[in-house]
Amino acid sequence: MSLLEEGGLGQWSRQIPVNGFDLLTQLTEGNLQKTGVPEFTAKEAMKKIELLRQGLWAQVEPPRRELALDTVAEIGIKGDWEQVIADEACRSYAAVCRQAIDSDLAWQWFEWLETRLPWQDPTDTKYRADGKAIPRRTIFSVAKGCNCTYKYSGVAVKPYVEPDWLAEIREKCVDIAGLDEQPNSCNINLYRDGNDQVGWHTDDEPLFEGEYNDICILSLSLGSSRTFQLKKKGVKGVARNEATSSFVVSHGDLCTMEGRFQRHYLHAVLREPEVEEPRINLTWRFITKHNHDDGCTLHGPGN
Numbered sequence: 001m002s003l004l005e006e007g008g009l010g011q012w013s014r015q016i017p018v019n020g021f022d023l024l025t026q027l028t029e030g031n032l033q034k035t036g037v038p039e040f041t042a043k044e045a046m047k048k049i050e051l052l053r054q055g056l057w058a059q060v061e062p063p064r065r066e067l068a069l070d071t072v073a074e075i076g077i078k079g080d081w082e083q084v085i086a087d088e089a090c091r092s093y094a095a096v097c098r099q100a101i102d103s104d105l106a107w108q109w110f111e112w113l114e115t116r117l118p119w120q121d122p123t124d125t126k127y128r129a130d131g132k133a134i135p136r137r138t139i140f141s142v143a144k145g146c147n148c149t150y151k152y153s154g155v156a157v158k159p160y161v162e163p164d165w166l167a168e169i170r171e172k173c174v175d176i177a178g179l180d181e182q183p184n185s186c187n188i189n190l191y192r193d194g195n196d197q198v199g200w201h202t203d204d205e206p207l208f209e210g211e212y213n214d215i216c217i218l219s220l221s222l223g224s225s226r227t228f229q230l231k232k233k234g235v236k237g238v239a240r241n242e243a244t245s246s247f248v249v250s251h252g253d254l255c256t257m258e259g260r261f262q263r264h265y266l267h268a269v270l271r272e273p274e275v276e277e278p279r280i281n282l283t284w285r286f287i288t289k290h291n292h293d294d295g296c297t298l299h300g301p302g303n
């Protein structure tokens with residue numbers, strides 16, 4: 001493969017799974033970096049791999065017939081899952097299960113979360129020069145033993161070890177989604193009213209390695225309904241704040257973002273000033289690369 005000889009990967013070739021099929025299907029920026037390839041070289045190499053993929057499959061991500069991936073809407077045996085995005089070319093999927101959690105139970109959870117969590121008000125040092133807190137309250141919960149600080153844009157959220165009552169909420173939701181593993185972290189947001197929001201972003205932080213691996217993020221909405229907006233990257237003619245699709249997320253709804261979604265799609269819950277009541281959202285994620293820089297000593301598949 002000329003990529004290995006002239007493309008700058010030569011010195012790592014022994015560690016890289018380069019038998020034709022693996023190269024095309026399994027190779028990601030992440031596993032190149034794991035074998036010691038510097039980030040820049042890995043990115044450049046992946047561009048070439050994607051050209052090869054486009055030649056062979058007419059798409060940049062491995063198709064599911066080549067590299068298996070079951071979506072929650074396909075495996076979710078409990079609950080009525082609706083696939084809202086099935087973008088095969090980008091290996092990107094999203095699904096919703098309406099009223100997955102019975103309303104009374106969902107209100108009990110809302111109350112627990114609102115009153116028991118030590119909500120944080122971090123500042124965004126990158127996008128908010130005024131030094132004001134981000135426009136929502138937040139918590140980053142982690143499994144016992146994990147000490148990962150969650151850093152995104154200019155925000156750093158210290159870890160909060162998941163209490164048993166929160167584990168109970170997680171287990172119930174994971175069961176409905178039919179995931180065979182338990183996520184080991186959860187980002188929790190409290191939107192006090194429609195003036196609170198989260199702007200356009202992807203959950204592509206290194207902790208979750210979602211930019212170059214198939215990952216699943218499971219999300220639970222509690223309280224007032226809000227609009228969850230999606231925007232496919234690189235679509236021409238879409239205005240800055242315009243979505244390419246959106247759906248309302250209501251009390252007790254579960255939804256997912258799956259596969260390479262964090263690489264190809266942005267998402268947001270933007271201001272809706274007419275909303276007067278609070279909403280709490282939980283997004284369970286899998287930390288696969290623990291944050292050693294900020295003092296976590298655990299190791300995952302990514303480190």
Ligand SMILES: O=C(O)CCC(=O)C(=O)O
Pocket residue numbers: 187188189198203219228249267268269281283
């Ligand atoms: O509130 C939501 O539904 C989305 C939250 C979100 O995108 C995040 O926590 O990263």
Ligand SMILES: [Fe+2]
Pocket residue numbers: 201202203267
């Ligand atoms: Fe997000």
